[in-house]
Amino acid sequence: MSGKLYLVGTPIGNLKDITLRALDTLKECDIVAAEDTRQTLKLLNYFSIKKAMISYHKFNENDKSNEIIDLLLQDKNIALVSDAGMPGISDPGSVVIKKCIENNIPFEVIPGATALITALIYSGIDSNKFIFRGFLPRENKDKKRLLEEIKNYRETIIIYEAPHRLKKTMEIIMDVLGNRNIAICRELTKLHEEIYRGSIEKAIEYYDEKQPRGEYVLIISGKSDEDIERENKNKWDSLTIEDHILSYMNKGFTKKEAIKLTAKERCIPKSEVYKYSLKI
Template sequence: MNFGKLYLVPTPIGNLKDITLRALEVLENVDLVAAEDTRQSLKLLNHFNIKKTLISYHKHNEQGKSMDLIEKIKDGKSIALISDAGTPGISDPGSIIVSKCIEENIDFEVLPGATAITTALVYSGLDTSKFIFRGFLPRENKDKRIIIEELKDRKETLVFYESPHRIRETLEFLRSNLGNRRISICRELTKLHEQILRFSLDEAISYYSEKDIKGEFVLVVEGKGEEEILQEERAKWEALSIEEHIKNYISEGLSKKEAIKKVAKDRKLSKSEIYKYSIDL
């Protein structure tokens, strides 16, 4: 049986010139296009004079529609999956059908292309060697708190998406949970009114307090700094006596010798000086 194939095709996040030649070739040659918003995608296809049958495929129907598309592929159809902007599967529908293709041993191909994550990350000037992308934060505070608890002590640069009507609330939330870290706010990337701002979170909150906010945002927040980590570690033992400090490390599973070494390093004292306080422990 000759199956068709699924193509996950990135589309421009703003500037239509950012579509790749390969993406255009795939869109011209597939049998049909599965689109997050058929009206939006029709504008894109019309711009490049591509005439294709469009099928709606979005987050509210992707579970059921994925199997429909799989059956079409089994019937020999080739299908391109696109979202409104960017790469399918990244904060957009796509991951479910990829999983089902793997389960069903269906051939699929992921094309490289536009994504706001890496564009914003490089614009930010923050550490690009390691980062964590968490997409849109949940709407409910209890769900947001779960995520921020996972992230607040991470050294990696943090990347979020945000919509204009939630930007103020999200900046306040980040400030109250992460402290006054540096942030790069990228708005309307690749579009006519693209704007890149680099602030502290306090400055960002002040800037947006009186602005009429429009556009889509990518927030790039610096990870937890080494100095902040050292200060927090210091705060844990500054209130302890040297004996208590040694006992604390022993309770964590260190030997007395290892505990003495760690305490000496923390307090910038000699091991022989710390040893005096450990004799009766």
């Protein structure tokens, strides 16, 4: 028999955003494992909860995961919390979850606020399909490499960024992705919450005159049909229509199929492409 691990979502700013279920879990557990015990103590004190605490953060996650597993095997119930939001989402948590699964130890997720979803809804940008990449790499060359990998995605892109890297990151995003729509969400649910919506180019200008402070979530629009159409047009501008048709025929397409594909990519009528095909 073992105890149970509870992964508890905590407020991302406003302490009143905690759920009743999260409060019950924190009250009833034996130990709270916290990313920053000082930060979590403020939360516990606010709700008059007194608990033994242990530290569990990204620098000690591997060792502390073993300690948590040992405590769970001693029939202790443990609540794991990050400084804000959901454990395991750009915060420690995934290592101990994996070890619970390996050791057949039960765990339960107590959902709560998370910055990426709050920011996505605030953004006004398409929320039906999105990808979350957390914090981008620190090195600029690594940032560019990752952005190159996702630049053709149609999904809305969500990333986190620190204030001292915000300006440079936006310049790199502009360079790789182009001048897309962006929402920059700062200090969500806190006193100085701020949402900037506009183009990436205008956002760079805005932060040229404003010192970034606080925690940021960037919501960037995915690649649009217009972007794809424009890129295809530029791609094929260097080819004659005859060569465009031949490029598909050389790949095994029939002449009829090649005409159809060429017309679609050049956004011109098939009848016009057909005239050029007569020379082939």
